Amino acid sequence: MGLTIGIDVGGTKIAAGVVDENGMIGARTHRDTPADSVDGTATAICDAAAELIAGHEVEAVGIGAAGFVSSDRSTVLFAPNLAWRNEPLGARVSETLKIPVVVENDANAAAWGEFAFGAAKHVEHMLCITVGTGIGGAVVSDGEMLRGAHGVAAELGHMRVVPGGHRCGCGSRGCLEQYASGRALVREGRAQAESGSIAAAQMLSVCGITDPAELTGPMITEAAMAGDPCAVELLEDLGRWLGEGLASLATMFDPTLIVIGGGVSAAKDLLMKSAEVAFEKVLPAKSNRPHPTFTLAELGNDAGLIGAADLARRPAPIPERTR
Missing domain, CATH: 3.30.420.40 (ATPase, nucleotide binding domain)
Known part of the structure; x- marks a missing residue:
């Protein structure tokens, strides 16, 4: 997969960037986070991604968000600093942008950035x-x-x-x-x-x-x-x-x-x-x-953005099976 977009949703700012397969960030943009509004936050995420999609051939979007994220990487079950409760964020953003979207816990996304391209790449x-x-x-x-x-x-x-x-x-x-x-x-x-x-x-x-x-x-x-x-x-x-x-x-x-x-x-x-x-x-x-x-x-404030973009390239985990 080629270019993807990584989005890091913070309590006050939404940072977004186009990331290549080597973890390098190209174009960037940001929006303020309307933390008390579910609809407003989703709209801000979509606006930031759409701005980047307009100038690049992007294949998927990864969103890093603080909180509990479902195992299928689509629903934010709970977010301590935002108004998300069982919010189908992935499906909502994907429907607007007409592109695959995955959602990941922000700490997972930052860790993956360090694992794939930073301090733990070896x-x-x-x-x-x-x-x-x-x-x-x-x-x-x-x-x-x-x-x-x-x-x-x-x-x-x-x-x-x-x-x-x-x-x-x-x-x-x-x-x-x-x-x-x-x-x-x-x-x-x-x-x-x-x-x-x-x-x-x-x-x-x-x-x-x-x-x-x-x-x-x-x-x-x-x-x-x-x-x-x-x-x-x-x-x-x-x-x-x-x-x-x-x-x-x-x-x-x-x-x-x-x-x-x-x-x-x-x-x-x-x-x-x-x-x-x-x-x-x-x-x-x-x-x-x-x-x-x-x-x-090593990646500083860009770790979450880079990690979310790279995780968007990877298939969703296999659902838990009972036996």
Whole structure:
């Protein structure tokens, strides 16, 4: 298959691009996301794709969307940040554009982009975790995306790591996302600042603010990279949680490579080193098993778009059969 379109649907922006078989993006466009409107979001997706189709011979469209996507890659069962509930998005967009359309979970799409063209293009077994405001993840095993029986496997951020811990947006308590995400980083940074910590007050000064409520994840990351001790400690603590969670995940999936992406990964070694140390410390049977390699994602914000476009070239999974 030749050119396809990848569409990355975010909470505020819809990014679209024409992608060739080598993962190279040609023309691009974008639209604002009307997050509170099912019809408006579908229309914006179709408008962006139609603009690109008008200038290129495109054979299929892949859409990456945050949420649970059915195993046939057509229906968004649930989206936490958009108004989709059992939304037949694939069929709806395909009917408008008159072209095949597949829908994929956004973390799966980003992971596939890294697997096919980025940091994991040389392996067959990969675990990818994206550390942003929340935590997304995906698993590729033996060259195939792990989707599970219903299409909603590998929600890595919602593995429980602290029984009875912080309440998560998914409704549970103690999910990894509540301890190793950008949201957790900000929560802990603000708590330290509000406690009257001198070190945290210095961090706020480095960030150019006085009110802890104004503190953001990128501010903490930038302060840490500038050497602020409090910010460094916050990122190292987040890395410890991440590494311990990844050790548990590695025992389940046995990856060759663990790829870490997302906005918080901008901290690079400040995050990676503490994650690797914690991983090595708690990995079960660590002296008697091969250890995966850690690496940072390579494709940045384009991973989801590129991955969705490439997944549009691939046949839908075989439906689950009972026996």
